[in-house]
Amino acid sequence: MNTQLGALAKDDIQATMAAIGQAARQAARVLATATAERKHAALIAMAESLWKNRAAILNANAIDMATARENGISGAFLDRLELNEERIRGMCDGIRAIAELPDPVGTVIAEWDRPNGLHIERVRTPLGVIGVIFESRPNVT
Structure with a gap:
């Protein structure tokens, strides 16, 4: 896991999930045209x-x-x-x-x-x- 996300996981699960979701959406845009x-x-x-x-x-x-x-x-x-x-x-x-x-x-x-x-x-x-x-x-x- 990304160390930044790992640090967030300990402090704020909601922020972690939002960051993971945003990264996934960006990746999905790239994958859609791959x-x-x-x-x-x-x-x-x-x-x-x-x-x-x-x-x-x-x-x-x-x-x-x-x-x-x-x-x-x-x-x-x-x-x-x-x-x-x-x-x-x-x-x-x-x-x-x-x-x-x-x-x-x-x-x-x-x-x-x-x-x-x-x-x-x-x-x-x-x-x-x-x-x-x-x-x-x-x-x-």
């Missing part, structure tokens, strides 16, 4: 970065796990929260699998002609930004 090749490359780079940084991720997860145990979190929840190399590898594999899918953007999914001669097409377009907050199972998302 070629399939650039999106593929970005996803592959994401998977590679995740794997390359697994030690730092596992260290941060160990801190989260210790905090959860100190707060009396149950075993089932702890299992869902815990990351290990196998789970991170699964996340990387999932990202790579998405990278290999055909790019849906620009695909015509329906089309029809109106009685007045107007031709209408329903075309897949980038959705934008969706924010999701979850508290467990980071490897499943």
